[in-house]
Structure formats: structure tokens, C-alpha cells
């Protein structure tokens with residue numbers, strides 16, 4: 001069982017202390033006896049302990065940086081939402097395939113932003129531009145926000161903010177089971193709480209540092225009982241020897257444990273495993289013993305933006321994944337909606 005995240009080291013930007021949350025977090029970590037250092041910018045944390053890249057990478061994943069979000073221009077977030085809402089960056093998990101390894105490069109530490117009201121004001125502007133249409137905001141594009149929220153409660157505030165909103169909706173996804181503090185948030189059904197689920201084999205070998213399958217299911221049941229609309233992202237769908245049975249067991253467990261009412265408004269998103277050449281190099285450096293199969297010869301090359309293509313599964317394998325997992329959804333959750341397969 002993975003314990004709730006607790007940083008080994010905290011950095012604070014001086015400007016963060018101008019905000020109540022910044023001061024509150026400083027006091028909290030001081031009381032816990034965690035070492036606190038100052039950093040001029042959350043983008044430039046220097047002198048992380050560690051004698052080599054391998055040690056520094058692991059230390060960074062246990063480091064929390066408390067900062068002020070300066071860029072209030074939101075990225076788009078297709079296909080799951082219109083915009084990414086920036087509440088945190090980085091993650092304490094060690095999923096071997098994680099895209100953050102390449103997107104965050106030399107800054108794998110976890111950043112939390114204390115100017116939450118300014119982020120909400122920016123969200124309000126984006127909503128106004130699209131009115132009367134609704135705008136969906138995705139809170140987990142650059143982090144697993146639930147993994148750190150037991151310390152910051154910024155996600156909880158966002159849930160309550162969108163709970164009051166007429167034109168905005170929130171969604172996020174997590175691999176962590178520490179959801180108790182979110183159960184009493186006044187969400188008003190306007191937040192879709194998603195869990196990233198996978199076959200036990202994938203979680204066991206490729207997702208260290210995250211909650212285990214049964215813990216995630218238990219958390220999903222609590223979230224459903226708290227009345228949140230629920231969703232599951234099955235990602236990355238990964239072909240290993242007994243994958244069909246592994247994924248069948250996943251759907252069967254979900255079916256057996258979820259309360260009936262949660263299956264009426266349930267969404268699924270299916271994402272196959274993919275990798276790029278630069279990602280493969282980083283993964284092999286950070287996790288040299290990984291079981292993750294990344295053989296370019298076995299995959300299909302798909303051209304991508306900025307000339308960096310990705311390796312996905314072959315066409316016939318993709319079809320098989322889609323029919324197999326789509327079949328399980330139909331069988332176990334006939335009322336659920338499959339939002340996309342990619």
C-alpha cells in the first residue's frame with residue numbers, strides 16, 4: 001500500500017507567502033519538521049540533493065515546490081475538455097510510461113500554486129468567451145492533482161468553485177485513492193471524478209508509487225456514493241501475454257463493486273500505449289529495469305506535431321483492443337458511454 005504523499009523537502013517562493021495558502025502551507029510543513037528552502041522561482045529549483053541524475057530524479061519526485069502561477073493562459077485539452085486548468089504540475093508517482101518524464105524534462109519536482117483565486121478568475125474569462133455554451137476544464141493535464149490535494153485542498157476549492165458555476169464543469173483523473181477529504185465537497189454534480197484503471201499486471205509492474213487496483217476501486221465506490229458523476233480512463237491499454245483476461249477481471253471487479261446508481265452516468269475513455277523515441281530514452285534512463293516493451297519494429301509509426309512521431313500498436317491490434325474492451329463495457333456497463341478510443 002502506497003502511503004499518502006509527504007514531501008521530503010519543500011521549496012517556497014517568497015511571493016507565495018503573500019497568499020494565505022502559501023503561509024498556511026509553510027506553517028504546516030514547519031510543524032511537520034520538513035526541511036523548507038527558499039527558491040526565487042518555481043521554474044528554477046536548484047541544488048536538489050543527490051549525487052547523480054538517478055538520485056536527483058528520485059529526490060525531485062519527493063520534493064514539493066510552493067509557488068505562484070504566473071501564466072494564466074490556459075492550454076487547450078482535447079479530447080477530454082476545452083481547457084487545462086493549472087492547479088499543480090508534476091507527480092509523485094513512478095509510472096514508467098508517464099508522459100511527464102519528457103514534458104517536464106529537468107524539472108520533475110511537484111509544484112503547487114497558491115494563487116488559486118487568480119486561476120479561477122482566468123477560468124471565468126474563458127467561460128465568458130464561450131457562453132452560453134458550457135466550458136469543461138481538465139485539472140490533471142500536468143499532474144495527478146489528487147495525489148497532492150490532501151496537503152493543499154486546492155482541488156477541493158476548485159470542485160466547490162465549479163459547483164457554484166453555471167457554465168463551467170471540472171474533470172480530472174487520478175491513480176490515487178486518497179479521496180476522503182473530497183467526499184464532502186459541494187460539487188453539485190458539476191465535477192466528473194475519474195480514476196485511471198488498468199489490468200492488475202500493468203499496475204503492478206509499470207505503475208509503482210501509485211495506489212493499487214483494489215484501493216482505486218474502493219475509492220471509486222466512495223466517490224460514487226458521494227454523488228459525483230464517475231468516469232474511468234483505461235490507459236495505457238497495454239498488450240501483454242494474458243491481457244484479455246487481465247482487462248476482463250478489471251471490468252468484472254468494477255461491475256461487482258460499484259453501486260448500481262453509479263453505472264447510469266458513467267464514462268469510459270480508452271487510450272492505447274504509445275511512446276516516442278525521446279520518451280524511450282528518458283524511460284530507459286530513469287527506469288533501467290523496466291518491463292515496458294518499446295520495440296519500434298513491433299509498432300506502427302504515427303506522424304505527430306513538431307516532427308516527433310509516436311509508436312502506437314499495429315492497426316489489427318488496435319482493432320482487437322477496441323473490440324475486446326468495448327465488448328467488456330457493453331457487457332458489464334451497458335448504460336455507460338465510451339467517449340473515445342485513441
Ligand code: SF4
Pocket residue numbers: 090091092093094095098099100143144175210
Ligand atoms: Fe504520471 Fe499519472 Fe503516473 Fe503520476 S500517476 S507518474 S502523472 S501516469
